[in-house]
Each structure stands twice: as structure tokens, then as C-alpha cells.
Amino acid sequence: NAGVTQTPKFRVLKTGQSMTLLCAQDMNHEYMYWYRQDPGMGLRLIHYSVGEGTTAKGEVPDGYNVSRLKKQNFLLGLESAAPSQTSVYFCASRGGGSGSGAEQYFGPGTRLTVT
Amino acid sequence: EDKVVQSPLSLVVHEGDTVTLNCSYEVTNFRSLLWYKQEKKAPTFLFMLTSSGIEKKSGRLSSILDKKELSSILNITATQTGDSAIYLCAVTGGTSYGKLTFGQGTILTVHP
Numbered sequence: 001n002a003g004v005t006q007t008p009k010f011r012v013l014k015t016g017q018s019m020t021l022l023c024a025q026d027m028n029h030e031y032m033y034w035y036r037q038d039p040g041m042g043l044r045l046i047h048y049s050v051g052e053g054t055t056a057k058g059e060v061p062d063g064y065n066v067s068r069l070k071k072q073n074f075l076l077g078l079e080s081a082a083p084s085q086t087s088v089y090f091c092a093s094r095g096g097g098s099g100s101g102a103e104q105y106f107g108p109g110t111r112l113t114v115t
Numbered sequence: 116e117d118k119v120v121q122s123p124l125s126l127v128v129h130e131g132d133t134v135t136l137n138c139s140y141e142v143t144n145f146r147s148l149l150w151y152k153q154e155k156k157a158p159t160f161l162f163m164l165t166s167s168g169i170e171k172k173s174g175r176l177s178s179i180l181d182k183k184e185l186s187s188i189l190n191i192t193a194t195q196t197g198d199s200a201i202y203l204c205a206v207t208g209g210t211s212y213g214k215l216t217f218g219q220g221t222i223l224t225v226h227p
Contacts, residue, residue, distance in 0.1 A: 031213050042217035050212050094213050103149055104215060106157035
């Protein structure tokens with residue numbers, strides 16, 4: 001049981017390049033989330049999914065797209081990277097009903113630098 | 116818009132000290148408040164507090180939820196160097212599909 005995994009762990013992009021971050025979970029969780037973490041700002045929600053085939057915008061969605069084609073995978077895409085997207089990206093998943101306060105389980109993070 | 120504010124933003128103590136971290140929140144239809152510990156990598160879950168469970172304890176760590184004051188505290192007694200980490204507070208509301216709104220975090224450094 002690996003929990004939540006993320007690939008890659010590190011990446012350096014040039015401005016304007018694109019990339020996809022992959023998140024996978026083996027806990028059969030319905031809900032998955034993408035956050036970014038910047039110094040002094042905690043974690044901010046980018047996009048989330050409440051089930052296979054569904055996605056929704058979070059607090060800071062601009063410049064990102066997501067897809068949830070399979071229940072266990074949640075992809076985060078950057079179509080044209082900008083230096084402002086330099087950050088550490090965390091994926092998380094959660095079981096439970098829509099209103100429950102169940103805890104989220106986090107992946108190890110991806111450190112992205114855009115030059 | 117949901118909001119979480121943590122204080123202090125950073126704290127330096129010596130082993131054996133007791134620390135109290137604070138978290139205040141504004142959230143529509145409050146469901147739960149969660150505390151996470153973040154060392155090098157992913158945040159790891161510590162406690163979840165709800166209206167039906169306003170006090171939690173695990174070893175040297177304990178947490179209390181004050182729904183009247185819209186706040187929570189995390190206490191760590193007899194601190195150890197291994198307690199050095201960022202402590203994150205987050206809240207979730209009733210119609211938010213479990214989305215967590217995080218505070219800025221408190222950076223705790225414990226010196227030997």
C-alpha cells in the first residue's frame with residue numbers, strides 16, 4: 001500500500017514550456033486535490049475532483065488544468081509555465097462523504113522551478 | 116471566503132519547553148479543524164476536531180477546539196528536537212467537498 005505517490009519529484013522548466021504532474025493513490029479514494037505551497041502562505045488549493053471524470057476549480061486555478069480519467073489518478077498540467085508557478089506541488093486524496101471532515105492524505109510533493 | 120490565521124509564524128524553543136500554537140478561523144458551516152505536521156516533505160495528519168470531538172490528545176501533543184471563539188490550540192509538552200517542523204492548521208466547511216483551507220503555518224524549531 002503506497003498511499004499517495006507523485007511523479008516527478010523535481011523538475012526545472014523554462015518559461016513557456018509545458019509539463020504534466022502525475023498523482024496516483026491506491027486507497028480507492030473518491031476525492032483528490034492539488035495544492036501548491038509557497039513560503040509563508042501555507043497550502044493553497046489549485047483544483048480538485050470529487051470522482052472519476054469530474055474536476056472543479058479551487059482557490060488558485062489560473063494557468064493550470066487537470067484531468068481525472070481514472071479514479072486512482074489525478075493529473076495537473078501546466079500549458080505554458082511562468083516563473084510565478086515556481087512552487088512545491090502536493091497532491092492529496094480523501095475518502096468519506098461530501099460533507100465529512102475526513103483527513104486528507106498527502107503525497108511527497110513535486111518541487112518545480114520555472115526559469 | 117474561508118480564512119485561517121495561525122500564530123506565531125515562527126517559534127524557537129529549547130528541548131523540554133512547552134509550546135502552544137494558535138489557530139483562528141472563519142468558515143461557512145464549519146465541519147472540522149485539522150492539524151498537520153510537515154517536516155521535509157508531505158504534511159502528516161495529527162488531529163481532527165469537530166463539534167462532537169473538541170479535545171484530542173496523543174502522547175505529548177494535545178489540541179482543543181473553541182467553537183465560541185472560532186479557534187484552536189495545539190500544545191506540545193516536553194518538546195524534543197524531532198518536534199521541529201511546520202505545523203499547519205486547516206478547516207473544512209459543510210458544502211466544500213472536503214476542501215481544506217490552510218493557515219500559513221507555524222515554523223517550530225527546537226534546539227537541544
